[in-house]
Amino acid sequence: MEKDIIVCKDIKKVYGTGETAVTVLKGITFSIKEGEFVAIMGPSGSGKSTLMHILGALDTPTSGHYHLDGKDVSKLSDEELADIRREKIGFVFQAFNLLPRTSVLRNVSLPLIYANMPKIKREEIAKKALNDAAFPEAFWPYHSNQLSGGMMQRVAIARSLVNNPALILADEPTGNLDSKTGEIVLHTFQNLNMTQGKTVVLITHEPYVAQHADRIIHIRDGNIVTDEKNHKKLIARKEKDIPHDNT
């Protein structure tokens, strides 16, 4: 049996105190196994962003336990959370969040700077990650702001891979992309999941995007509504299968 990467037990998150307190997560319990591709879905205000922050070790729950890769991260300090993020998590954001006017290679190897890795080794890993993220070698010398949205997101995916994370956390990764490029990005995730066994958690509010995952967790008003296998899994098309104009 595969081991659990994520174990959440009765996670609650309350913002504010006293009468103004708002309970955003009302006791979330679930686990994700290594190599799973899970989509967390929900409308805005459902608490999925808050859950994403807790899963990404950007925030800690008010109560409950969160184990990531066997380590309880629910009671760690800010500095310890930073260590967890550096070692175990790869982020992909809706807005890409690349450093502008900075080369692709430098953007991708940025997380490794904080791991004190020597430059030569960093670039070696970054190049491999770019290949894994299906980023064409012809674009390597470019600066991030010279790329199209789809290319930028692939740089961001490569960046999320360099620290060999236990978990890739993608927050609305297709939200800023047109449907064709979105398809390509989703294909990249599926490919990483299927061929390399990466655990991917995708947060989205679009049912179509969620359909690409193996399992879909629905959240509404701070509770899990449904958590089931996705039997109608869509396989995203590869770039070369899409008749695309210039991206």
Next chain:
Amino acid sequence: MTTRDLLEETYSAVTVNKVRSGLTMLGIVIGIASVIALVAVGQGSQASIQASVDSLGANLVMITPGAQASFGSGVRAAAGSAQTLTPDDATAIESVNNVEAVAPEVSGRYQVVYKANNANTSVMGTTPAYEQVRNVQVSDGNFFSDTDVTDSNLVAVIGPTVLQDLFAPDANTSATPDMAIGQQIRINGNIFTVIGITVAKGGSGFSNQDDMIYVPLTADQHYLLGSSAYVTEVDVEASTQSAMTQVQNDITTLLEQRHNISASQSPDFTVLNQASIVSTASSVTGTFTTLLAAIAAISLVVGGIGIMNMMLTTVTERTREIGLRKAIGAKKRDITLQFLAESVMLTFTGGLIGIVLGWLAATVISLVTGVATSVSIPYILLAFFVSAAIGIIFGYYPARRAAGLNPIEALRYE
């Protein structure tokens, strides 16, 4: 994060917006440059004052008669006009401990004539010891000898200005020493033979030592002054600098005895110590230098505030970047260091440029105005240190602000 990575990150961040970085740096550049240039001017003038005081002679103690007050009227004449200092006083001073040489002097201004040329200049009657005491050097010919003094010989040693005034064929040609030596000049109607020319020393701040004629003391007393009863000044050279105060005190005691002055009375002479002249002069220029540096320091502070302002803007602009860096595992310390390094790099580069500019400015000032300047290494090091310190002080608050950002909010920042 290794130091090398930190420097690389900082370098790229600073060079991304070159114009803004340059303008921000300008404040520090101007601040450091003005500190360097103004302190150089201050120290240069201090050095040149020191040099001209030194050119008066080493370890010099000067004794001048006091002011003459005519009895009953209470009206005082100028200091030094009294005729209370005698050649015997000078002889007595020679026996004081640690006295190297004593030169009594009488001086006056007379009309000097050579052929069709004439000049009005200072004539100093003294002894050969003067050459040593006042550090006078003869470039051509000789200074007069003790025999000249004993025999009251009518010989004269002239300064280069006098040489030019009397012996130049016309205003555009300079006179050579050969034209003067052996020639006879008339001082106040008395014929003196020129036997030597002194080396040019420039103005000393008290009198122009180049516009001067030296004659034997006795010759001056007999032919020019008409009295051998008094001298107008006695110059004494102490054997060492440390002995100067002792020499000054001993001379004061000796002269008080000789002039029958009790301790309660004010003496009829003044003993001046060269060291005290130097310290007065340098305290004046020291204050002046401090004032200049203080004014320049204000611009440095303004420059520092400019740095802080730009760093705060940068932190706001790069909020998302900071959020991302924190999301991928940067710690507070990493972010603080990065932003601190940016401000220090700005001020440090600014400081470097400022030092070069300040140096250039000091050179230009001394070329254009003729004021001596001296750029000293300690001040350059200080400027370096100060500019780095400004970077740290004014960069600390923005850096802490950046490091304190919540990654979730920073990532959402629009």
